[in-house]
Amino acid sequence: MGNSDAKNEYPDQVGIEIACLQQTLSLSVVTGLALWQWRLEACQSASEAGVSVAEVDWLLRELAGLDTLALRLESFREQSQIELRYPLSVLSQLWQRRLQERLPIQYLAGTTPWRNFSLTVSPAVLIPRPETEYLIDLAVEAVKHSPTSDLELGDWADLGTGSGAIALGLAEVFSHATIHAVDSSAAALAIAQLNAQQLGLIERVRFYQGSWYSPLTAFKGQFSGIVSNPPYIPSHSIQTLQPEVRDHEPHLALDGGSDGLECIRHLIDNSPDYLRPGGIWLIEMMAGQGNTVAQLLHAQGSYSQIQIVSDLAGIDRFALAYRSGK
């Protein structure tokens, strides 16, 4: 089984349900007392199910606009009206899915924080992870330390864009660049485009459906940088992942083939054709893949200054290199 198994693209229908709900339901109004009671019961059920109680307040911040102080002091209890994104009955049903089916809380809320963004997410996209935020800082550092001029301008690619997180992060830090965001999933691209629209970055990011470089052949030799967080989990490990990931995140976003390196190998082999001399190649990978990825980059022969970079937990997580040549 490879990462091209599109049957797994929608592990369940809840994303579509939530997207429909968000479009069709207008804001619901509840009393502070009713919401206080709901929170009490949700916290109780979270403890019993081994889910962090903090998730209840995170959800109420996202869906009811309550702030941390109002939650801590429980002052919202006195409010006669609180606007809630779903009716309380729908929220209760979704909360039960969190507890019983381990639906990730971010899919329930339909949003996740990432860098300084609030991104829309659904089960059509991987929930962007905090460690991936660092890719954007690494890209900025790589540009600063490159002898090649003008890398912050021109064209950049985000391959496997998912929610659009990396493309949007790059668009923000490289304000004169155009970002080309590719994904093989049409459903993921729809979410990425929505995020670009919501963040006011739609003019700066172009979206393409297709496999890796196939929609970008017109850009051979032109990219200042290529950034990717590709699927990198070995197929046989997917079943060992926590249920939130295994049962709800798209396997297309996770499955890196038999040794986890199928997509990374493809990117190593094909990127030199697409990068300008001195252009930046930057990816995220799984713990334990650093040595092999460095060897593959050396063996390919078109990369220089190959570096494996750790994340904040000290785990080898990113690979950075430059396209050789002047």
Ligand SMILES: C[S@@+](CC[C@H](N)C(=O)[O-])C[C@H]1O[C@@H](n2cnc3c(N)ncnc32)[C@H](O)[C@@H]1O
């Ligand atoms: C690990 S997710 C990363 C998503 C997002 N960039 C992030 O960091 O949160 C990998 C993404 O690669 C996409 N993908 C998988 N195979 C692909 C292919 N052959 N061509 C293009 N994209 C692909 C998946 O749909 C998924 O969105």
